[in-house]
Amino acid sequence: xxxxxxxxxxxxxxxxxxxxxxxxxxxxxxxxxxxxxxxxxxxxxxxxxxxxxxxxxxxxxxxxxxxxxxxxxxxxxxxxxxxxxxxxxxxxxxxxxxxxxxxxxxxxxxxxxxxxxxxxxxxxxxxxxxxxxxxxxxxxxxxxxxxxxxxxxxxxxxxxxxxxxxxxxxxxxxxxxxxxxxxxxxxxxxxxxxxxxxxxxxxxxxxxxxxxxxxxxxxxxxxxxxxxxxxxxxxxxxxxxxxxxxxxxxxxxxxxxxxxxxxxxxxxxxxxxxxxxxxxxxxxxxxxxxxxxxxxxxxxxxxxxxxxxxxxxxxxxxxxxxxxxxxxxxxxxxxxxxxxxxxxxxxxxxxxxxxxxxxxxxxxxxxxxxxxxxxxxxxxxxxxxxxxxxxxxxxxxxxxxxxxxxxxxxxxxxxxxxxxxxxxxxxxxxxxxxxxxxxxxxxxxxxxxxxxxxxxxxxxxxxxxxxxxxxxxxxxxxxxxxxxxxxxxxxxxxxxxxxxxxxxxxxxxxxxxxxxxxxxxxxxxxxxxxxxxxxxxxxxxxxxxxxxxxxxxxxxxxxxxxxxxxxxxxxxxxxxxxxxxxxxxxxxxxx
Amino acid sequence: xxxxxxxxxxxxxxxxxxxxxxxxxxxxxxxxxxxxxxxxxxxxxxxxxxxxxxxxxxxxxxxxxxxxxxxxxxxxxxxxxxxxxxxxxxxxxxxxxxxxxxxxxxxxxxxxxxxxxxxxxxxxxxxxxxxxxxxxxxxxxxxxxxxxxxxxxxxxxxxxxxxxxxxxxxxxxxxxxxxxxxxxxxxxxxxxxxxxxxxxxxxxxxxxxxxxxxxxxxxxxxxxxxxxxxxxxxxxxxxxxxxxxxxxxxxxxxxxxxxxxxxxxxxxxxxxxxxxxxxxxxxxxxxxxxxxxxxxxxxxxxxxxxxxxxxx
Numbered sequence: 002x003x004x005x006x007x008x009x010x011x012x013x014x015x016x017x018x019x020x021x022x023x024x025x026x027x028x029x030x031x032x033x034x035x036x037x038x039x040x041x042x043x044x045x046x047x048x049x050x051x052x053x054x055x056x057x058x059x060x061x062x063x064x065x066x067x068x069x070x071x072x073x074x075x076x077x078x079x080x081x082x083x084x085x086x087x088x089x090x091x092x093x094x095x096x097x098x099x100x101x102x103x104x105x106x107x108x109x110x111x112x113x114x115x116x117x118x119x120x121x122x123x124x125x126x127x128x129x130x131x132x133x134x135x136x137x138x139x140x141x142x143x144x145x146x147x148x149x150x151x152x153x154x155x156x157x158x159x160x161x162x163x164x165x166x167x168x169x170x171x172x173x174x175x176x177x178x179x180x181x182x183x184x185x186x187x188x189x190x191x192x193x194x195x196x197x198x199x200x201x202x203x204x205x206x207x208x209x210x211x212x213x214x215x216x217x218x219x220x221x222x223x224x225x226x227x228x229x230x231x232x233x234x235x236x237x238x239x240x241x242x243x244x245x246x247x248x249x250x251x252x253x254x255x256x257x258x259x260x261x262x263x264x265x266x267x268x269x270x271x272x273x274x275x276x277x278x279x280x281x282x283x284x285x286x287x288x289x290x291x292x293x294x295x296x297x298x299x300x301x302x303x304x305x306x307x308x309x310x311x312x313x314x315x316x317x318x319x320x321x322x323x324x325x326x327x328x329x330x331x332x333x334x335x336x337x338x339x340x341x342x343x344x345x346x347x348x349x350x351x352x353x354x355x356x357x358x359x360x361x362x363x364x365x366x367x368x369x370x371x372x373x374x375x376x377x378x379x380x381x382x383x384x385x386x387x388x389x390x391x392x393x394x395x396x397x398x399x400x401x402x403x404x405x406x407x408x409x410x411x412x413x414x415x416x417x418x419x420x421x422x423x424x425x426x427x428x429x430x431x432x433x434x435x436x437x438x439x440x441x442x443x444x445x446x447x448x449x450x451x452x453x454x455x456x457x458x459x460x461x462x463x464x465x466x467x468x469x470x471x472x473x474x475x476x477x478x479x480x481x482x483x484x485x486x487x488x489x490x491x492x493x494x495x496x497x498x499x500x501x502x503x504x505x506x507x508x509x510x511x512x513x514x515x516x517x518x519x520x521x522x523x524x525x526x527x528x529x530x531x532x533x534x535x536x537x538x539x540x541x542x543x544x545x546x547x548x549x550x551x552x553x554x555x556x557x558x559x560x561x562x563x564x565x566x567x568x569x570x571x572x573x574x575x576x577x578x579x580x581x582x583x584x585x586x587x588x589x590x591x592x
Numbered sequence: 593x594x595x596x597x598x599x600x601x602x603x604x605x606x607x608x609x610x611x612x613x614x615x616x617x618x619x620x621x622x623x624x625x626x627x628x629x630x631x632x633x634x635x636x637x638x639x640x641x642x643x644x645x646x647x648x649x650x651x652x653x654x655x656x657x658x659x660x661x662x663x664x665x666x667x668x669x670x671x672x673x674x675x676x677x678x679x680x681x682x683x684x685x686x687x688x689x690x691x692x693x694x695x696x697x698x699x700x701x702x703x704x705x706x707x708x709x710x711x712x713x714x715x716x717x718x719x720x721x722x723x724x725x726x727x728x729x730x731x732x733x734x735x736x737x738x739x740x741x742x743x744x745x746x747x748x749x750x751x752x753x754x755x756x757x758x759x760x761x762x763x764x765x766x767x768x769x770x771x772x773x774x775x776x777x778x779x780x781x782x783x784x785x786x787x788x789x790x791x792x793x794x795x796x797x798x799x800x801x802x803x804x805x806x807x808x809x810x811x812x813x814x815x816x817x818x819x820x821x822x823x824x825x826x827x828x829x830x831x832x833x834x835x836x837x838x839x840x841x842x843x844x845x846x847x848x849x850x851x852x853x854x855x856x857x858x859x860x861x862x863x864x865x866x867x868x869x870x871x872x873x874x875x876x877x878x879x880x881x882x883x884x885x886x887x888x889x890x891x892x893x894x895x896x897x898x899x900x901x902x903x904x
Contacts (some may be wrong), residue, residue, distance in 0.1 A: 026829050041681060042683070043680065043681055043682060044681070044683045044684075045683055046682070046683065049682060051629070051633060052629075082725065123645070124638070124639070124641075124642030124645075125642070127627075127639075127643040127682075128639070129633065129635050129639065129643075129645045130633065131635065131636075132635065132636050132639065144638060145638055148638050149641055151642075151645070152882075153646075155645075180805075184721055231669065236645070236646075238645075238646065240669075242669065243682060243683045243684070243685075244683060244684070244685065244688065246683050247683055264692075264767075264855075265681070265684060265688075265689065265692055265855070266855040266859075267765070267766060267767070267855050271711060280618075291765075293764065293765075293853045294850070294853070294859075295764075295850050295851065295853060298751075298764050298850075298852070298853045299762040299853075300852065301751070301756050301764070302763040302764060302853075303756065304756070304763075305755065305756065305759065305762070305763045307762065307765075309762060334898060434838075447854075451797075471624075471866065472622070472623065472624025472625075472626075472866060472867065472868050473623045473624055474627075475624060475625070475628050475629065476623045476624040476787045477623075479625070479628070479634065493633070509634050509635070509636055509637060510633060510634050545787075555643065559761070559825065
């Protein structure tokens with residue numbers, strides 16, 4: 002017994018020492034380029050993606066028809082060598098390059114694109130960004146048709162007690178055949194040959210080319226994806242083995258990289274795709290994405306030399322603020338983002354309890370917005386000196402579009418008091434029951450407390466602050482169960498409408514529930530304008546109406562913080578859209 | 593004994609069914625839509641409806657019936673048991689998440705238990721051998737600190753000192769042997785302190801009992817009596833503590849996994865609820881519950897084996 006204790010002690014001590022020694026010294030590099038990401042991948046299915054960290058990887062794995070240079074806004078040929086736009090701007094004809102290949106050596110065909118786009122517009126897939134395809138003729142109708150078809154199938158199955166076995170499979174197969182026919186008849190996509198893709202639009206969409214570069218429009222290899230797809234006879238829906246998207250043995254890529262190894266929540270290792278049409282331009286042979294969700298831990302790992310680049314810093318909080326302010330560090334890089342941090346005002350005529358809502362009055366909203374000292378917020382509260390916001394669309398985010406900042410709100414206590422008096426709340430009297438709703442964590446609490454203090458101090462308006470966890474927060478905002486709620490919005494494609502459409506009366510993302518016919522009318526007019534400059538002028542008019550009414554109080558435009566040593570890491574072009582071209586980045590070998 | 597173990601095993605499905613139903617109701621009534629993000633684009637209503645239908649989230653009965661069927665019988669596509677997909681990480685099946693995370697947590701847990709038993713027993717025995725001396729006081733003080741310090745403090749101190757400053761170990765992560773050391777110490781520190789106290793108090797109690805005095809009278813040395821007779825009896829409270837402690841450390845610690853960036857079960861316990869990921873919530877709760885009831889059964893069996901007076 003005693004001997005056993007001694008043995009155990011000795012082995013444990015020796016083991017720990019061996020491990021300690023093993024931990025010392027230089028470890029071999031795991032890849033040519035290593036970067037840290039803060040979030041585990043939600044999905045690597047390009048049609049289902051909506052998160053930026055997923056889209057970043059999709060741009061390495063899949064080659065869309067065009068690529069957008071997010072620094073200049075220029076659209077460059079990618080899988081498509083060229084394209085033509087019809088006179089009425091309703092038809093786009095893309096010609097695929099001959100040397101576009103999948104990682105398995107097969108040619109990328111126009112059929113692969115149609116197949117991928119059909120996946121995105123099928124409710125079966127559950128693609129969050131399916132609506133990006135709505136500009137294509139017949140897509141919205143097809144989506145609804147298929148939704149109804151599935152619902153009817155379920156209804157019949159439930160009432161008839163449900164067929165089973167072969168009969169059910171046959172019924173589901175017939176359903177799908179009908180859906181395929183409907184797709185061919187109603188959706189404006191055609192493939193005259195393997196290298197030509199013709200897209201007919203519902204209405205002219207000036208930013209359609211920009212959207213085609215988005216991951217939702219990326220191609221997938223029809224053969225291998227179809228092999229993983231089955232029909233669920235119980236629901237009538239198509240379903241696939243989603244593990245395909247991370248499995249190096251199965252997934253087929255067309256972009257500069259392909260998956261070599263994937264360990265969920267730990268890392269993703271990519272290797273250069275030898276069949277990529279532009280393989281010669283790909284700088285790093287292997288890329289590793291390390292996933293470290295804790296920002297402090299990610300920072301420590303970067304500092305310890307375990308990665309070349311860190312894109313794992315949050316956009317708010319003491320860690321990024323401390324780094325931005327640390328002038329000794331030359332590896333801290335910031336970029337003003339195409340995103341806005343703002344407060345939603347609930348504009349509905351009545352509150353949840355049925356009483357009149359004071360925020361339905363634009364004068365009250367403008368007064369509260371004027372009562373926010375944004376300069377103090379970005380210097381003393383966030384500490385990151387973000388650009389203060391006087392418009393919803395961040396200036397400089399869209400080439401050629403100038404947001405009407407002159408119509409925006411500035412800090413003006415006197416003006417705010419006059420407006421409140423005019424609205425029937427002199428000195429803030431009677432304006433009660435308001436609260437700022439925010440999701441806990443990520444530095445929102447400090448901003449809320451500061452703004453509530455400003456309103457109380459300068460305007461006499463007492464506003465509570467209410468922090469809840471993220472799911473409850475989104476649920477309450479969705480239901481309109483708030484008076485003021487924090488929010489953030491990043492653009493998806495390079496056009497002002499990615500922001501301005503949000504506050505159309507019919508848009509499901511209009512959390513402020515603001516309804517303004519003039520604003521919506523101007524947006525509708527802009528759709529019909531062919532000249533891009535005149536169109537942007539019309540959109541700016543719509544934004545000026547928006548600014549005058551302040552359904553939201555824009556606070557600041559986000560600033561993104563990255564870590565990398567410019568002396569070692571080459572080829573990085575930062576842009577407001579947080580889009581990285583990792584195929585163009587490499588690490589300079591040290592002397 | 594065997595019959596009693598079998599009886600206890602037969603109770604497990606009933607216990608798990610009750611836990612499952614309670615968890616299902618709670619997971620269903622938690623506010624929020626698992627398919628929605630806290631900010632950013634909200635899909636159009638028809639897309640939201642399609643996404644919900646895809647996972648049977650449009651109806652609690654549809655969800656419940658398909659879930660129970662897939663867990664008990666299995667599904668055609670994914671075999672048995674099929675815990676469904678994660679609603680948050682849609683490329684992942686819950687079975688595969690648990691399959692990847694559980695060995696990580698179990699490995700870390702075993703290492704932490706080894707640390708706890710080794711440190712705790714050593715400190716307890718040393719204290720009991722030299723009662724009232726500075727060695728005893730020091731071991732009790734360390735035990736007190738261990739019980740009082742939250743493990744995120746212990747973990748952070750270890751991480752900053754040995755990984756950040758001294759660079760002896762990697763800053764978090766998983767996959768290499770050196771990844772285990774710091775988190776195992778951080779995770780094992782609290783149970784080690786607890787074990788030390790239990791052993792120390794147990795030995796003090798047992799060493800003054802009649803049967804130890806008899807053994808000493810027969811010529812057995814103090815150390816011999818301690819290791820041959822006293823430690824076995826003094827270990828009974830440690831055994832009963834180790835059951836839930838083992839289940840707890842082997843199914844993951846959210847804090848330690850967060851601090852050391854370890855992809856274990858602890859993270860899913862917390863984030864599944866925060867994301868309202870129903871499939872994942874049910875999967876991890878069922879896994880954890882199964883482990884807990886099995887560990888408790890093992891402890892009871894070990895107890896009965898060590899002390900025949902105890903009945904199961």
